[in-house]
């Protein structure tokens with residue numbers, strides 16, 4: 001029984017497995033499955049189940065005065081205790097999260113944030129949990145270092161690897177982990193989840209469609225004002241790029257400006273995340289110095305990636321608008337449009353729209369492939385091509 005795991009939608013087999021695993025965890029798991037299938041949400045819930053105050057063993061429960069009624073089944077992951085809440089927000093001091101910096105996960109990161117802490121006492125009583133996101137991006141040296149931990153796993157540590165390309169993980173690593181398979185979510189399922197969460201039906205369908213079955217992205221799109229801002233930027237960019245070369249350069253400016261704004265908004269979150277670990281003077285309390293530093297480091301990384309993520313989001317929006325022009329030109333109506341709420345501009349030939357679409361998709365692929373590329377140059381080039389084509 002685990003309340004946090006029960007709430008993870010759409011993956012009954014994987015969740016049943018993890019619910020059982022939470023009671024007597026093995027030392028390492030790979031959560032494998034496509035982008036947006038719910039691996040991150042499931043990982044957070046599983047981590048909560050592993051560190052939950054109420055799921056700790058009897059002695060610890062008694063000490064903390066949290067033991068349930070006699071005979072009540074111990075619950076791993078109540079979702080309400082302090083540990084659960086911190087784990088769900090990814091800032092529990094015993095939970096170490098590793099993700100790529102740039103293209104790879106470097107050996108130093110694995111050494112400092114997995115290997116060393118794995119063999120040290122946990123910051124708080126209870127288990128240590130290591131979450132490695134996009135684990136297929138471990139450099140060979142980083143994978144070797146991880147292997148040292150997997151070969152002699154400390155008794156109080158659990159390691160989770162998340163990957164959309166688990167087959168790219170080294171066999172030596174894979175063979176030491178239990179693989180938990182996630183499957184991709186259908187559009188209708190995503191719509192259902194969003195409407196169950198209180199999103200209205202039209203917006204839910206729009207969000208599901210624009211996110212390509214990626215539940216996390218669909219949620220962000222469906223939420224608040226920010227969600228659809230990226231599409232408004234995409235629309236402005238497509239319109240601007242239609243105005244020949246000066247328009248193309250303006251379009252790049254619009255996209256980069258919006259991405260910078262997005263990054264700025266993210267900064268506000270950091271203060272909120274570390275506030276509980278600071279003393280009255282605003283300095284980290286001794287016991288939490290490490291945790292605060294880790295949250296900050298992770299945050300800087302997220303910040304560095306934020307602009308790229310946002311640009312990708314806008315390009316995806318542009319690509320959906322151009323796709324709708326093609327669909328409309330061949331007689332499709334709003335039931336097949338990706339943006340059922342926007343009537344595509346009919347003034348463009350299929351041929352031109354298809355070529356414009358290709359320019360946008362090439363830019364997306366280039367930016368995803370090489371994180372060191374200058375985003376401005378890539379966008380300007382793509383939009384100049386587009387201005388000749390729309």
Ligand SMILES: [Zn+2]
Pocket residue numbers: 051052053054055077078079080081082083084085
């Ligand atoms: Zn709990």
